[in-house]
Every structure is written in structure tokens, then in C-alpha cells.
Amino acid sequence: MPSPADPPDAAVDVSPPTANSPPPSPSSRQSPSVSSDDDDDDYDDTYGVARAAASEAKRPVFFPPLWLARRSECIQLLQSEGVRSVVDFGCGVGAVLSMLALPAYHLDEWASPACSPSPPSPEAARTKVGKADLVASIPPPMPRHHGLHLERLVGVDADLAACEKAALVCAPSESKAGSHDLRWEELRTEVWHGGVEVYNEALEGVDAFVMTEVIEHLSMSALARLPNLLFSVYKPRVIIITTPNHCFNPYFPPPSSLASSRARPAWSRSAAASSSTAEDNPSHLFPDPTGRTRRVFRDATHTLEWTPDEFRAWCGDALESAGAAGEYEVEIGGVGSLEAYYRGCEGGVPFPPPARALHPALEGHPICAEPVEDPRRFFATQLAVFRRREGTSGAKGGDAVQGQEQQDRSQDGEQEDDERASRSLHVSPINTYSPLPPLDSTVPGTSSISASALPTTAAATTPSPRAPHALVAASTHAAHPSAALPTADGAVLREAVRGVFIAARRGQRMSLEEVWRMADRPSLTAGAGEGEREGEALRVLARGRVGAVLDALLRAGDDGEDEDEWVFARLREEAGRGRELRGFEALGVRWERYDEVVGELERREVEEAQRRWGSAQRDAGEDEQNDGASASSGKARPSEEHDAGDGAEVRREDEQGGAQQGSGAPSSELRGDEDSRAAHTSWHSEPPPTTTSGWTDDPW
Structure with a gap:
């Protein structure tokens, strides 16, 4: 990887995207409240994962891929909370739903004893009491490694086409059923079409809400309605939200070429996607389409990308605006650490960030001014877990719904006059969470990018939908009959x-x-x-x-x-x-008794193989005798008669062969001798190796 201080190679474009940058194709744009980009391979996963030339330094890579690590982390968090029902807000085509719908590995969990005795001696472990003491001495698995025992799974998305695909993913299928997919608990699945900011009575009483890579796609009005809906109306036990860390972007290596084939490796492309912004713009660098900031985003459909300070501030203000600061506690974490990303690279984490020049809005930010203090705690994906405190209960319709409707009317008034001061109790627009003015202000020596000059997207021009949710599909995964x-x-x-x-x-x-x-x-x-x-x-x-x-x-x-x-x-x-x-x-x-029982079975297997071989050998001997009798009587075997009846040409060849011998012997006699010799060669040889497999050389 070239040093950031070195002059850029002529083939490398290190200038940030401007108003003249090629806009993404319309097919890749999304509406403000539609599915998250977590359904396809992440664009941030494609930085530096392509196969480089042998002379180049090894490029950083997320392993496992960031999308897989993010989904796995969310599922493990749900497992640790012991939830029984989940709503996937912004479910897209059902990537996360498909993982959540998998049956639990087993029904029970390892019981944690009140006191764990010391393990007994090997001699004592042979008795029933000793075995019980040994079992009690084993520590239980961590809560995040428990099984996920869901009774209800719900997906919500504003894209109807995505909802229809998600419904297919969630539907039970006979082809999926098998001994490897035993289900011991019934699961009900639902897919709803509608915006995540729209109230749906059917979602009340659910244990957990998950929003993976969704909020960065929302319009400002939809984002403002979300906190009150989540924390004051639905009030689930757990809410998990993930979003990109904008400060991580400079640490993604700059693209070698805007038209380079290594912008996206073949193995990381989604087979189902007909087109994507990754292929329209292989640099994965997109100016803020709303024009509010000078930031360069990871995806053309993002309406915002937050720094860690901004995301933490939004989480706190979201609880305050919904009046739920005393009911919920929030834990901020992440997925895809900077240390793990550069673990296989010579020299470790570089500084300055290799793509600092591509993000001028971050020039005044500490991320570009000094090395990251703890790369193990600096993540590409930010994650917030909201847990409802014990002693508080979820709200049920009534006043909470009326409050939501009242705030919706307030938001409608704001849309009529964008300059009017906000009267809503919801979270203010994103500008409030930009504590560092240089981040969004014009950098000296550069010209500001006007909103009108930027490529427009549906997120920046279309208001979020307000239509009520519509049920697309509902199905039930039945438990095993036993x-x-x-x-x-x-x-x-x-x-x-x-x-x-x-x-x-x-x-x-x-x-x-x-x-x-x-x-x-x-x-x-x-x-x-x-x-x-x-x-x-x-x-x-x-x-x-x-x-x-x-x-x-x-x-x-x-x-x-x-x-x-x-x-x-x-x-x-x-x-x-x-x-x-x-x-x-x-x-x-x-x-x-393993050696005794398996040894006896293997002995039987060998005997059975030898018996079959002996039977085949006897059959071969009988064939030889039949061939000899047929030759002495001058009659052809049934198989020869069949061959001879296939055509006159075969008979002529046999006659010519007999004439060439000059002995006048019938052709059938010669054929009988050849068949006899072939049978002798085939069966009077060493017995074939046994087809059984002993446990010592078994591939297991």
C-alpha cells in the first residue's frame, strides 16, 4: 500500500467526488424508508478485498465479511436476551429474517447449578454420583451462545417488491425440511409493507426490534418520528440499531482505479442483484445527496452517516425526546474493528489514514489528526443496544398512539414551511449532531458543493410514505410431529x-x-x-x-x-x-464397549464381503462350464444369439474370422474359448478389496 505522503500514481484518482462526479443510475436509488443495504454484500466490505498483484502489499479485509459479522452479532445479542418475538425493521428481501427463522439447535440449555463442586477423580466419575458431580462442575455457556427460541417473527419494509421476496424467504418449504432442520417449536412469520415510521398496532407487545443498516436511509421526517414510535408506543424489551461509522471511511484504502475490476471481487457480488451502485461507481465514494454536509458517504442512497460522537448523541437525545430516558439504558458498541481489518497487513494500522484526501470534510476531525487510541474499539459499523429497565412495562395503544398522531400532525405542518422552527418533541434534524463545525463547513481553499449540483436521489426529494401497513404474507412453521x-x-x-x-x-x-x-x-x-x-x-x-x-x-x-x-x-x-x-x-x-461392538461389526462386514466375492466366483465358474458345454454342442449362448441377431454384418465377420483360421472350426467355438479365457482372467485373481470402512481409517 503506498504511503499517503507519497505522490499518487497516475492511474489512481485521489480527488474527492465533486458535483461533476458521475451520478448513480436511477435503478440503484431507493426511497427514504426502504430496505437496508444489509441485504446485499456491503459496499464497505469490498474495499481492499480484491486479489492484488503478487508484487503489491496485502490489502486489509474483514474476515468474516462485515455483513456476516453484523448479522451474527445481532442474533447473538437476541439470544443473550432470551427474546421470543422479533421485528426486523427495514427487512429488505429477508436476509436477516432467513437467519432468524432457523430452528433452535435444541430446546433446553445447560443448567447452571447453585454451586459448582470440584470435578471428581476419574475413579469416582464412574459412579452415578461422581458423574453428576462432574456435570455440575462444568460452567454453562455464555448467554449469547444460547439458542434462539422464537414464536413470532415479523418483517417490515417500504419496498413492496422486497417484501414479496422476504415473504418467500419466510414461507415454510418442503424442500427445506429434513433431518438437519428439525423444528421443535412452532414459529409464526409475518411480512408487512409500510414505512418504519408508521404505527402498526400488530407490532405492539413484541420483545425485540432490529434495525440493521436502516436509519442512514431514512428521510429526516421519518427519522424524527422513529424515537417516539419505538420508545413510547411499541416499548419492546430490546432495540438493536446498527449504522455505518463515518469516521472509519478514511481507513478504507483508496480505489486503485475508478474502472478497476478489483473494485468488487467476483465472489462478493450478489447473484440476485441486477445492478448496484457498486458497479455504477466502483469508487464507493458518494457526496451527501441531501447537500447538508460536505461528507462523502459509502453508498449513494445514504441520507446521513454519523461519527461516533454524533451517533452517541442521537441515542441519548432519542430517549430524551421520547420521554424514555428513565425507562431504557443504552450500550454503544460496534462490529468490524480497525485492528482486525488491518491484522494481516504489514505494519498494522497505518497513519495517516490511506484515504484521508478523499474525505475533505474530515480534515479537521481528530480521526485524521492523530492515530486511533484503541483500534480494537474503533469499528466500521456502530451498534446501539437499548434495553428496557426492569420494573417498566411496554405501552399499549391509547394515549401513546394519540401522542404519535399529534406529533405526526406537527410534522406535517413543518413540511409546509421548512424554515419554520420545529414544534415536535422528536429528535431534531441531523445538523444538531455535528459538534465539529469544520466537519460540515467549507474547507479553506476549496469550493462548497451546492445541493442543486449534486445528483438527486429519491431519499432527498420524496417525502416518506404515510400509508398504513399492509400485510403481505403470513405463514406458520409447524413443529416436528414428535x-x-x-x-x-x-x-x-x-x-x-x-x-x-x-x-x-x-x-x-x-x-x-x-x-x-x-x-x-x-x-x-x-x-x-x-x-x-x-x-x-x-x-x-x-x-x-x-x-x-x-x-x-x-x-x-x-x-x-x-x-x-x-x-x-x-x-x-x-x-x-x-x-x-x-x-x-x-x-x-x-x-x-465401543471396541468390542465395532470390532464385531467390522468382522461381520469382512465376512459378508468375502461371502459375496465367493458367490461371484462360483457364478463365474458356472459361466465357464456353460461356455464349454455350448462350444462342444455347437450351439451359441443366448447372449451370442442376441449378438448374432443384431445384423448380418456380425455373422459375416464371424464367418470370415473362422475361414482365416483355416481349421474349419465354428466361430462360436472360438468365441467360447475367448470368453472362457476372459472369465478366467477376471475371476481367478486376487479378491477385490472390501468395500467396508473400518473406524480407524474412516474420513470422520
């Missing part, structure tokens, strides 16, 4: 666990998490004299509860079975990663 049945007996569950060990062929020890992971397939049981038999999947028998499997292994002695057949052990850390193991993955299960 979910309502009682759990199978302990003996049946233990036999299914044996079947998992037999199918895996990974040795006599696995963690309980590994057993459960492989328990979605029909289990194998050792039948007397009949090899392996398929049984019902362990997950189905346990009705989605890992605790039922653990309890069955603990009570083997109570059911009259050998208590020493199952031995527990504490697994401390994951190999090669140094991560402490918790919960189900920290409990090792050893099946003492």
Missing part, C-alpha cells in the same frame, strides 16, 4: 447413542455436543447376526432435549445396565484454539 410426544425411554436413548458412535466411527470418546450434532440422522444399532440396522434419529427420540440424553446416560445403572459402560470426562479447551469449553461441548462421553 415434539408433542413424551421422551423415549432411557434404554432406547442409550441404544440410539450407541448408534451414533457406530455411525461416526471416531473412536470411543466424543463430546456430548458432537453426539448431538450427529444425532439428526437415523441411528445405527447392532443387530444380532444381521449387521447394522437403522433406527429413529436420536434427536427425534429425545424430542429436541439434550438433557434427556444426558439423563439417560446417568441412569444406566438404575435401569439394570452396566453402569461402567458410559464414562464421563471434563474437556477443558478446544484443540488448537485455547478456548475454554462450556456446557455440552465440555462434557466428554466414552463408550467402553
Whole structure:
């Protein structure tokens, strides 16, 4: 990467976009309240991820991609809160909905004991009491690693076409159903068409609202209505909002060329997108389309991009304007740290930022004046989590709805005269949250960019829609039929666990998490004299509860079975990663009879292979005898008669072949000798290798 102090290469355009910059195509523009850009690959993910020449320095990259890290963080936050219903505001085509609609891995969680005793000795761990003490000594998983058990999932978007695609994503499909997608709880999904700033009674009482990369697309009027609607009307337990960090933009490497093919790598392009701003303008640098600031945004459809100070101020003022400062607490974080972005680059995080010249509005900001104090806490995506304090309850219609309608009328009055002072109790426009005047003022030596000279977008010219929400689709994901049945007996569950060990062929020890992971397939049981038999999947028998499997292994002695057949052990850390193991993955299960049972099965497999080989060899001998008898009687075999009947040309070739021998022997006799020799070569050789796979060389 060239140093920012070095003169730019002739092929590199380091000048910021101006009023003469090519505008994005109309097909890539979006309305103010439409879907977030989180549905496609992020434009900020494409900076520096293309394959560079061998002579160039390694470019920074987000790994995992920023869009995936952002969605995963949101889902883990929802898991830690234990929510049962979620609204995805600005759902787009359903990218986040598709992840939220996945069934939980299991119904139960690892119980946290009141006091965790020390792990027993290996000898004591063979008894029921010792096994129970060992289980109690294992720490539970972190709350963000719990399962997400949703009963209701709702998507809202102002783009009808996106809503229709999201409805297809959320609809249950027979093709999706399978043993790997077992669902133990019913899930209701809904997709609504409408703006996120419009009240919808159906959204009251929902546990959590998620807005990933949405607020930067809203109009000022829609953004002003949002706080009161979220914090005073819906009042969910949790609200998660993500938005780009404008101060991170200078740390994205400048594009090598505005027409360079490395602007967007082929693997990062969305197959479903017919066109995008990334391909219209490969620099990913777009002047503020509203004309309020001189900032250069990441996307042409953004109406704002906030610095960390501005985003933090908006979060606080949003609660104050909605009168909810005492009811909610907010935690500010982020995704995609600067340190991780430059982790694989020589020299680490550079300074000055490599693209500082492309962002003149940030020249007076500390981000361009001094190195980032803590790159581990400086993120490309800003994230705010609002949690309702204990003892407060959500509002239900009534006065809150009337207050919303009153503020809507106030906002309508403001639209008639933009110069009139605001009478709304909502958050003021974005200009309030620009604490640093140089950020939006004209830099000495440069000319200001007028709003009329900038490319216009629908976000800057079209008022946000006020039409009421309309239901596009609603569906129900049914639970597995066995979910309502009682759990199978302990003996049946233990036999299914044996079947998992037999199918895996990974040795006599696995963690309980590994057993459960492989328990979605029909289990194998050792039948007397009949090899392996398929049984019902362990997950189905346990009705989605890992605790039922653990309890069955603990009570083997109570059911009259050998208590020493199952031995527990504490697994401390994951190999090669140094991560402490918790919960189900920290409990090792050893099946003492594994070598005996699997060895017997493999012996049967070898015997069966040899029996089949011997049968094939006997069949070959009988074919030889039939060939010899056919040759001595002068009659052709049925197969030869069929070949001869295919055409006169075959018969003529046979006759010519017999004449060339000069012995006068029939052609069928010669053919019989050749067939006999071929059969002898084929079957009187070493037996073929067995098709069975022993557990020692199994790919598992």
C-alpha cells in the first residue's frame, strides 16, 4: 500500500467526488424508508478485498465479511436476551429474517447449578454420583451462545417488491425440511409493507426490534418520528440499531482505479442483484445527496452517516425526546474493528489514514489528526443496544398512539414551511449532531458543493410514505410431529447413542455436543447376526432435549445396565484454539464397549464381503462350464444369439474370422474359448478389496 505522503500514481484518482462526479443510475436509488443495504454484500466490505498483484502489499479485509459479522452479532445479542418475538425493521428481501427463522439447535440449555463442586477423580466419575458431580462442575455457556427460541417473527419494509421476496424467504418449504432442520417449536412469520415510521398496532407487545443498516436511509421526517414510535408506543424489551461509522471511511484504502475490476471481487457480488451502485461507481465514494454536509458517504442512497460522537448523541437525545430516558439504558458498541481489518497487513494500522484526501470534510476531525487510541474499539459499523429497565412495562395503544398522531400532525405542518422552527418533541434534524463545525463547513481553499449540483436521489426529494401497513404474507412453521410426544425411554436413548458412535466411527470418546450434532440422522444399532440396522434419529427420540440424553446416560445403572459402560470426562479447551469449553461441548462421553461392538461389526462386514466375492466366483465358474458345454454342442449362448441377431454384418465377420483360421472350426467355438479365457482372467485373481470402512481409517 503506498504511503499517503507519497505522490499518487497516475492511474489512481485521489480527488474527492465533486458535483461533476458521475451520478448513480436511477435503478440503484431507493426511497427514504426502504430496505437496508444489509441485504446485499456491503459496499464497505469490498474495499481492499480484491486479489492484488503478487508484487503489491496485502490489502486489509474483514474476515468474516462485515455483513456476516453484523448479522451474527445481532442474533447473538437476541439470544443473550432470551427474546421470543422479533421485528426486523427495514427487512429488505429477508436476509436477516432467513437467519432468524432457523430452528433452535435444541430446546433446553445447560443448567447452571447453585454451586459448582470440584470435578471428581476419574475413579469416582464412574459412579452415578461422581458423574453428576462432574456435570455440575462444568460452567454453562455464555448467554449469547444460547439458542434462539422464537414464536413470532415479523418483517417490515417500504419496498413492496422486497417484501414479496422476504415473504418467500419466510414461507415454510418442503424442500427445506429434513433431518438437519428439525423444528421443535412452532414459529409464526409475518411480512408487512409500510414505512418504519408508521404505527402498526400488530407490532405492539413484541420483545425485540432490529434495525440493521436502516436509519442512514431514512428521510429526516421519518427519522424524527422513529424515537417516539419505538420508545413510547411499541416499548419492546430490546432495540438493536446498527449504522455505518463515518469516521472509519478514511481507513478504507483508496480505489486503485475508478474502472478497476478489483473494485468488487467476483465472489462478493450478489447473484440476485441486477445492478448496484457498486458497479455504477466502483469508487464507493458518494457526496451527501441531501447537500447538508460536505461528507462523502459509502453508498449513494445514504441520507446521513454519523461519527461516533454524533451517533452517541442521537441515542441519548432519542430517549430524551421520547420521554424514555428513565425507562431504557443504552450500550454503544460496534462490529468490524480497525485492528482486525488491518491484522494481516504489514505494519498494522497505518497513519495517516490511506484515504484521508478523499474525505475533505474530515480534515479537521481528530480521526485524521492523530492515530486511533484503541483500534480494537474503533469499528466500521456502530451498534446501539437499548434495553428496557426492569420494573417498566411496554405501552399499549391509547394515549401513546394519540401522542404519535399529534406529533405526526406537527410534522406535517413543518413540511409546509421548512424554515419554520420545529414544534415536535422528536429528535431534531441531523445538523444538531455535528459538534465539529469544520466537519460540515467549507474547507479553506476549496469550493462548497451546492445541493442543486449534486445528483438527486429519491431519499432527498420524496417525502416518506404515510400509508398504513399492509400485510403481505403470513405463514406458520409447524413443529416436528414428535415434539408433542413424551421422551423415549432411557434404554432406547442409550441404544440410539450407541448408534451414533457406530455411525461416526471416531473412536470411543466424543463430546456430548458432537453426539448431538450427529444425532439428526437415523441411528445405527447392532443387530444380532444381521449387521447394522437403522433406527429413529436420536434427536427425534429425545424430542429436541439434550438433557434427556444426558439423563439417560446417568441412569444406566438404575435401569439394570452396566453402569461402567458410559464414562464421563471434563474437556477443558478446544484443540488448537485455547478456548475454554462450556456446557455440552465440555462434557466428554466414552463408550467402553465401543471396541468390542465395532470390532464385531467390522468382522461381520469382512465376512459378508468375502461371502459375496465367493458367490461371484462360483457364478463365474458356472459361466465357464456353460461356455464349454455350448462350444462342444455347437450351439451359441443366448447372449451370442442376441449378438448374432443384431445384423448380418456380425455373422459375416464371424464367418470370415473362422475361414482365416483355416481349421474349419465354428466361430462360436472360438468365441467360447475367448470368453472362457476372459472369465478366467477376471475371476481367478486376487479378491477385490472390501468395500467396508473400518473406524480407524474412516474420513470422520
